[in-house]
Amino acid sequence: MALRRRIRWVVRHGLIRRTVQRQMRAGDLGSRLMIDPAIREDPFPYYDELRAKGDVVTGGVALMSAHHDVCLTVLRSPDFGQMRLDLMPGVLRLGMKLGGRAVLGPIERPSMLVTDPPEHTRYRKLVTRAFSARAVAAMRPRVGEIAEELLDEIASSGPTVDLVQRYASLLPATVIAEMLGAPVAMRRQFLEWGAGAALSLDVGLSYRDFRRSEEDLGALHRWMLGHFPEVRRARRDDVLSTLVTAHDQGEQLSLDELSSISMLLLAAGFETTVNLLGNGAVLLMRHPDQLELLRAQPQRWSGAVEEILRYDSPVQRTGRIALRDTVVAGRPVRAGSSIVLLLGGANRDPEVFPDPHRFDVQRPEADQNVAFSSGIHYCIGAALARLEGEVGLQTLFRRFPDLALTGTPHRRPTRVLRGYDAIPVRLSSHTPTGTSVHSSTQR
Ligand code: HEM
Helix, strand or coil, X not given: CHHHHHHHHHHXXXXXXXXXXXXXXXXXXXXXXXXXXXXXXXXXHHHHHHHHHCCCEEECCEEEECCHXXXXXXXXXXXXXXXXXXXXXXXXXXHHHHCCCCCCCCCCCCCHHHCCCCHHHHHHHHHCHHHCHHHHHCCHHHHHHHHHHHHHHHHCCCCEEEHHHHHHCHHHHHHHHHXXXXXXXXHHHHHHHHHHHHHCCCCCCCHHHHHHHHHHHHHHHHHHHHHHHHHHHHCCCCHHHHHHHHHHCCCCCCHHHHHHHHHHHHHHHHHCHHHHHHHHHHHHHHCHHHHHHHHHCHHHHHHHXXXXXXXXXXXXXXXXXXXXXXEECCEEECCCCEEEECHHHHCCCCCCCCCCCCCCCCCCCHXXXXXXXXXXXXXXCHXXXXXXXXXXXXXXXXXXXXXXXXCCCEECCCCCECCEEECEEECCCCCCCCCCCCCCCCC
């Protein structure tokens, strides 16, 4: 068991980690961007440097791009797909076999995130309706209520709190648990398991982090399997019930597929949105002029959320593999080549966003950001995340107009996901200013 886990780690992370560390020491910029902790806090100058080197740059173990148009082209191209075992070099394939079956996770097949059509199309069809713009718009009042309830609890406990622990993580965890039909009382446990799931997205993990992510994912998987009978008994009208019914009625959804989609929806539902809320709260506390503008013109909140997504993207990167020989930005790319798409860098591309390092909630082109990716894997939860960002931040700053940092917010250790794991704040005042946000702004 332990030996097989070791082998799994070597094949999935250890070999890449060693190669990238070596190249990083030799000064390779792409490798630094992959793993160097020193540039995690502020990767943006390095994205600029990489972008200046070319549309597509060879870096570390993959091609890389921080250009907005290249990212869009690759994400929308049928010549690229998600990482697949059968496209990996022979020695790695052998290692994968020896390492035994991996724990189900967001980047292990059959996860929707790493499958290509036709499976991918089948998975998405089952859940898109629940997350459609219309279905999500109907949830606005409930998201507002949850935000108010959480802020009531904070108000009675002040005067200083950790905004991530008490609000930014709990709001999306509560919303997604209710939507799916998972017990809200378990939301802190879900968050703990989710932290391990979030680690699994990164490349070149240490063995310790890899073990933690496998253990957390394993625990979440076991819980999910144990929860399905309860879903069947309750016969509710929620997302897990739809998925369990699809499995039971033989709609070609295996038990692994059912668990994988359920786990992905649950974890993706809060592991990313927590970063949108945290990054947004910190940006607005650090730019009081922008907050003032939003107070005066609340109809600008939806644009502000786009600017937060652009400026401090909760998902910094994704990747694709060439399914056949192809050409990107005039450069030949061989079948089997991997390309890392730096979404956080594309969102600072001056070709699309003039003066890209300025945070400006009135920026007219902010909605051109690729924070939710593009093409067939475009984020299913985008409408929900935007709603939670808008209602969550607007309610927060209405309830606590003088909200202020009392220390330096602490970045979480993940690289694909960018956010804070602690934001110490002083509440100052919790006098409501009257107007409700629940129906005041529409996208
Ligand atoms: C600010 C919050 C969020 C951000 C920045 C975000 C970002 C992303 C990105 C970049 C991808 C595509 C990755 C790729 O192309 O390889 C993605 C996919 C996905 N997201 Fe989100 N996400 C957020 C919130 C959510 C929420 C609330 C849900 C809840 C259901 C969700 C569910 C998913 C799912 C299921 C996929 C896989 C879609 C597919 O592969 O077809 N996300 N997300």
